[in-house]
Amino acid sequence: MSDKQQGLVPLAPEQAAILAKCGKAFCNAVNVKFNCTAILCNLEEAGSLGSSTSGVLSPEKRYSTMLSGGVEVSVWKDDLTRHKVDAVVNAANEKLKHGGGLAQALSKAGGPKIQKWSDDIIQKRGKVKVGEAVLTPAGDLPCKCVIHAVGPCLSPNPSKREIEQAAPLLYNAINSILEIVVKNNISSVAIPALSSGLFHFPRNLCADIIVKNIKQFHEYKMFQGNIEIHLVNNDEPSVQEMERAAKAIFGQSSVSGTYSGAVQGSMAFSSSSRFQLGNVMLQLKKGAIEDEKVNVIVNTIAADRNLSMGLISKAILNKAGNKIQDEIHKRQFSISTNIYVTKGYNLNCSAVYHTVCAVRSDVRASETLYTVVLECLRKAANGYKSISFPAIGTGNLGFQKWEVARIMTDAVAEFGKDNKTKLDVNFVVFPKDKEMMEAFENEMKMRKGAAKSPKVHMTSFAFAAKETTANETPTVEFDSVSSEALREAKEWTYNMLKPSKIRTIKNNHVIYFGQDDHEHLLSLQTMLDVRIEEFFRNGNGGITITGNPSDVSCVAIEVENMLCKAQEDFTRAEEHDMLYSVVRWSCKDVPWIQTPEISAALEKAYLAGNKNYEFKNHSVNLMTKTLVDDFGKRSNVERTCLIAPFKSLDNSFYTRTPLTRHDYAGKEAKKAIDACGLHTVKMEQLENIALKQLFEKNSQRLKDKPKRLYQRVSAQFCDLICRVGFQKEFAPPAVQRYGSGIYFSSTVDGAMKLWKEQEHEQYIYIIQAQVLIGKSTIGSADFILPPPLSGDPLDRFDSLSDKVQTYVIFSSQQALPECLIICAKSTHV
Template sequence: MSDKEQGRMPLLPEQAAILGKCAQAFCHAVKVKFNCKAILSNVKENGSFGNNTRGVLCAEKRYSTKLPSGVEVSVWKDDLTHHNVEAVVNAANEKLNHGGGLAQALCVAGGPMIQKWSDDIIQQYGRVKTGHAVLTPAGLLPCKYIIHAVGPKLSQNPSQKEVDRAAPLLNETVNSILQIVLHQNITSVAIPALSSGLFNFPRDRCADIIVKAIKQCREFGGFQGRSLKIHLVNNDEPTVREMERATRAISDPTSTSASYSGAVKDRNQSMTSSSNDSSRFGNIREKGFEKEMKIRKGEAKSPELCNDVTRFASASKGSAANEVPTILFNSNSAEALTEAKAWVLNMLKQSDNMTIKNNHVIYFDQRDHENLHFLQNKFQVHINEFFKYGKGGITITGNPSDVSCAAIEVESMFCKAQELFAGAEECEMLYSVVRWSCKDVPWIQTPENSAVLEKAYLAGLENRVFNNHRFNFKSLTVIDNTGQVSPMRRTCLMTPFMSLNNSFYARTSVTRNDYIGKEARKAFNVCGLHFVKVEKLENIVLKQLFETNMQRLKDKPKRLYQRVSAQFCDLICRVGFQKEFSPPAEQRYGSGIYFSSTVDGAMKLWKDQENEQYIYIIQAQVLTGKSMTLSPHLSLPPTLSKDHFDSLSDLRETYVIFSGQQALPEYLIICPRSSHV
């Protein structure tokens, strides 16, 4: 049985109806919690099921042709807010005020942050001229970027002269889109019939101009052998027909073509963000990007997290109308796939009460609370936030199916909040050990922007383009939009370091014998646990911070254990231990980061992960320093005592620290729940 077949999960009609109402939130949550890609097949947005032709989760590919350069141009009938590409194009106005048409639809689906990022661009750079385009993240959309392109606006019944005068501007708009695609090394882009809707450009002429601009880019050598997919996507039949006509008429005679009826293949996309290619279409028109990605104090990760989510169905041409709705999970981890399936069953159970425990509820902002109010009204449920004794979350009560819908939406909100929190921690952490600087470009000297450059550098990219500047890591220079070249510098504040598998952290599977020693074997045998998988956790940034703290405390680290939930394993490897990630069932010694000196002690501290299929134990080196002894009935953090203490202890096996930089994760040990005695 193939991995793909092992990841298939059929749905009952009532389960498909639930997922049809919250498909985007569901796929986002599965991606973030389990690093799985969820593909919903034969599920419609309105909650019914069947082989739909216009449902949100089904895309219809009408025509495809491959240009001699290798670029594939295809025509689709689909909703652009759900289309599976790396970047979608928004038909924007000069003020980037997304109040109607496609722009409004993208903002509704992608969240209010899209309008905020757009407003920030206007505030910093002014209006976007007709014919130009700018780039922002895609928020909660199932893609990575939105290219906001401003096409010409015509009167309601334009004359031929007015259309002829506007045609060059539409051509320029398409060229601007292609510039951004090429310079950002975007692998797939969806372009609608720009200016043909609210801007009144005739759809037949619009289709001709868009397709011709693509062909001219190929003829002028703009694509340069790129592996690029250009989707011409619209959801109304007349425009789709015009796009197909124009593409067929102008396609190369040697190209191949085929017609489809809702046939879509899943694919993995390479999400790199640099390009050495030049274009004959002029300078890149790209304003504010990573700067616009900042939310709260950290870099928003949501765009990256949502990018790999495949949200529409795959239905063959001759499939039956009553085909069973299905979820297909794609994952490199059998354990993650198992956890994802179990989580789905738990979320779809028929219950009028559901509690989601997650301490990131304390980071919900005003927009999050407004969204909770919206969900409460939309699904006619009661939503209650709680935070007591160091444990937080949300309880939802109401009609069982509505409770499930609201719970999935809330899980997606938690995923977004924890990624924002982790993104902020990641930026601050990187900024503590390495900084990028340039005298002529002072704005890169912030934790957020310096982290963007450092991650690109560690990934081995030669160039990184953002905020209208090109950063060359080979020559260590910055080129602004006027062509001025300035030197930049990478300063390691501690020990110089290079990349670890194109990143600053890595999880590597090791054999049982590579990990287990006499002490470790004894620690797990006491609990009757055996290993399914062992992963070595490495983080070069955390290691430097840990070693600095070890010198400061003059302390020898202890080998301690923490039990965690499946969804926080990667985050701990990435940003270290945080009190929000794994609070124990009972926080007797204050709000800190808890560890146990034994695996058995860890199993006793963390008892409330009953819905997970595996037991996840992280072995860490922990600096406890000078430890303050507390009785079970006294909870005082070290900062409130007369003397300075670095940790708390119960003199038996529990330790509590209050800085994640005092702990270094070493191994993740995954055990089957059934082995626990």
């Protein structure tokens, strides 16, 4: 690889406005498509599209009013699965089957227990009638309970009469919610626009009914004590209707304008103290750690595990109750660091991570603090979505406050580089500790300044937002180790931001969109008033977007990010199955680890040289092959190579390395390229030990010598082919004339004709491969599999062809990537 290359793209005002709306989606798409880091400079962080695929939606309070008796009503734009209250309301159906929309999102975030508890209710009492509501625990959601309310379901275009008949039922559903809140002493509840989504109740009338019901409930003095009612939605139209109804019924808001911040308990600082680090949202807050409403709270304790020692630990003990002290005495250390895990008990969290750190005078104290924070993050990422830290080490441990701020932020930044799941991380500072607040704020400001410096490689910053000033031009700064990838990323950016009323994105991974994805497309279509159409014809799929140019660009970037996620999910599943076919991890005492997903994760960690891997409250020492759960029980783990010895290839199972024209593979590739009249810019050798073992096994089965063939691909699929081999989704030809499989050509010239010109790409990408053809026959566009050789439907041809230069296989294990040739564009077609 060449030295790191950097590029700066200045943005016109209209382009900056587009990226302000979909910056997170843009940065993620650039990273997945081109392996480039994109840093947005001098832009306000908007995130207004609220995509579940484009990062964390920051809580935004739009309206608030305080009624008599301590009742607060507020309107929020937020993701209900992350909103921090005592209870969230789910828009349920009569059978409590949470299979779509908000119900599916809450059930998925809360874990399988949500559906189990719901099934238990149905089994005991039968269906929940329209207008009624029931209560269940919250599972993994950052709240205590879920209120499942059944609102009326209308036809897609309801008549006036149908709406009039449904309105009282919606009123009853809201009333049932409020009665449950009062009966169960719930201090805060989040209510969405019930029935307005998949159930088709008009959004404006829905908002009116909800707000009027709250007012009547309050006027009849049915609320008891202080209570917060949050009207929460993640789509802009619903938020605006709720805000309109609240202002009309309760009067103007008691908050000035709109603001973003944390919910309850702790209060967030300005946006300068909140930023995105990859999939991690780091936020600085002031408050009491014991009042945090998150999945995990971190505590720092002494080696003797006495929770009454230290201000923070004592405060956590007082609120959680004595059971937390009893439990911690029974716990064993995590195998990797000094971390004890207990339940949250009376705290507003699912778990507490109790950490033991060294005093400042210890020579390894800083390293220990760094490791503790990093391991807490890694542990939380395996099943949780939010974690809150106090300022660890400033008390009896003797650290300077600036040291704590630097070490803790360093650990989060390191974790954010490679973390694949979304995690909210909060640093919670006691309100009176102004020096600690300033230390954290200064650390964050310094890092944001460094993110814009060309001399610093900040790969973990996905979005470096900063207040725009009149003298600072909004820009996108790209970092990459490849000059070719850098050029592709910049050209893609220019194209995505170019005004156009219609844009077509071609990517066959559109077929893997799930229900959540299609609902999000509908939401984008409504919010931005565009037309979105999916298509799949002649083996090629994608999405066409039509509308106002700036809105089309916004939606196109969001769609590209959604496709990147679908693409990565597909590739990860293929990777798990491939690794599971050649090497397998198992444990007799914990049989469920022998799944493709967990086995592959253990193997990748093992090849990378990691000492430990943690998942689902278990920790595996990869060196000693020992598994330890949080209760200290130990079990032996086995690693079995199923085909041949399986060894690390540069700390992975695949690699891309520079290839010269003097190497054998390089000579062959150069000869083929020269014959086609193209100019070679770069060549890379592609190696994948898992795929090679499967390929050689198939070679023995087919008793066939491989042919050297070629495939032309798009830039974004080069690394994926090295990672999991050739897939028909990665490189569909312009027309599938010979069957629905994986296409190759015997010449580079044939590959150039088989795959159309990639209009906006800066280079031509050709992959040379060894391909097992086996027994072949003439193909047809109708074939989804090769035809049978005889009457036995299981005995089929191995491939299809045009009997000239085009070949089609139907298994990725019949082809082995050999090298990637990057060529300059020319007039050649």
